[in-house]
Amino acid sequence: MEITLPPGSVRGALTPPCSKSYAQRALAASLLSEERTVLHNIEYCDDTRSALRCIETLGAEVTHTDEHTLLIRGGLHPRSRVLEVGESGLATRLFTPIAALCGTPVRIEGEKSLLGRPMEMMVGPLRQLGVRVEDHGGYLPMEVCGPLRGGTAEADGSVSSQFITGLLLALPLAAEDTTLHVRRAVSIPYLDMTIDTAARFGVEICHNDYREFYIPGGQRYRGTDFAVEGDWSAAAMLLVAGATAGEVTVRNVSMLSKQADTAICEALVRAGAAVIDEPHSITAARRPLRGFEFDATHCPDLFPALAALAAAADGVSVLHGTSRLQHKECNRAEAIREEYGRLGIEVDLSEEDTMRIRGGEIRAAAVRSHGDHRMAMSLAVAALRAAGPVTIEDAGCVAKSYPGFFGDLKTLKA
Secondary structure, eight states, rough: OOOOOOOOEEEEEOOBOOOOOOHHHHHHHHHHHHSSEEEEEEEOOOOHHHHHHHHHTTTOOOEEETTTTEEEOOOOOOOOOOOEEETTTHHHHHHHHHTTTSSSOEEEOOOOGGGSSSGGGGGGHHTTTOOEEEEETTTTEEEEOOOOOOOOEEEEEOOOHHHHHHHHHHHHSSSSOEEEEEEEOOHHHHHHHHHHHHHHHHHHOEEETTEEEESSSSSSBBBOOOOBBBHHHHHHHHHHHHHEEEEEESSSOOTTTOGGGGGGGHHHHHHHHEEEETTTTTEEOOOOOOOOOOEEOOOOGGGHHHHHHHHHHEEEEEEEEEGTTTTTTOHHHHEEEEEEHHTOOEOOOOOEEEEEEEEOOOOOOEEEOOTTTHHHHHHHHHHTSSSSOOOEGGGGGGGOOOHHHHHHHHHHHO
């Protein structure tokens, strides 16, 4: 799908889709409970559909009670020896340890860009915990056969926290207690979300400064009613649109959330935007913007939104944490440099782990999303300030996290 966007200002209020990070964690916990769970405020992007397909494959019975509510009766009873995770990195790293609780072989298969994303960080720790693993050089497809027994293991957290999340949710059902040593944990707020989700299902996970986790074995996930909060990753794009091209209020989000991307508000304030924090909404409004410095190491999904903000600021903005971007849907640092370059914005990656963006006028151009949902949204937000129409190739990839993004953006411009 190709879309051409004219420039224009934005004004209005929107409710973003639910947090797919929380939704996938809640779906996993619902599977691991043998009781009844009700999930509220569920919306269906591609990644959430992948997680839903995973829990059904692994044994959950799911009833759609209305458009945004699921009734789930959990229990690990695999219906197939193949687990299809689609293009979702989180589903892969989350459900592989969960599948490893089973005593039968399960083959994890993905598609498209996911086949090029590294999965070798899972192999060693799973084997240390008693799982037989057949991998293909650290990439999918991969086969695991449990049971995951617990014990002591070491894991590398420097590439992604997603596999750590999978272990933390699976290990409470192991027969033994587990001590998990994690080297160089990144995206720490996402680990907080995992611990929070487990606690809401009655499961205890302890840690020492995210370097050592203690997970008692033999626990039980209790069924619960779980309302999934709004997605701060989606909210970040909408708030940057407001800060650079008008005024936008995002509903059903709170600064008290454990989601990493609440940090966008700090970046907006540093850049000089007006930010109004209310109990159940956040508003961002345009003011003269200045270059800013920001470390996105623990919130790497913010980089595309930060790029759109920096492109609108006067001067040079310095963003740290680019080492986290190599293994996303594309190499996001290079994609930002290339596509913002087409829009007339200078992006410098010469310094290690750092991106420098010189703000300026956006020119009309044809750009590529690189098949990356966050890149497509970032370029669309940048297009609001362009001197003429901006055409985005493969814009339909926004379905991975925010299928209604372009419709919502159009509503704000009406």
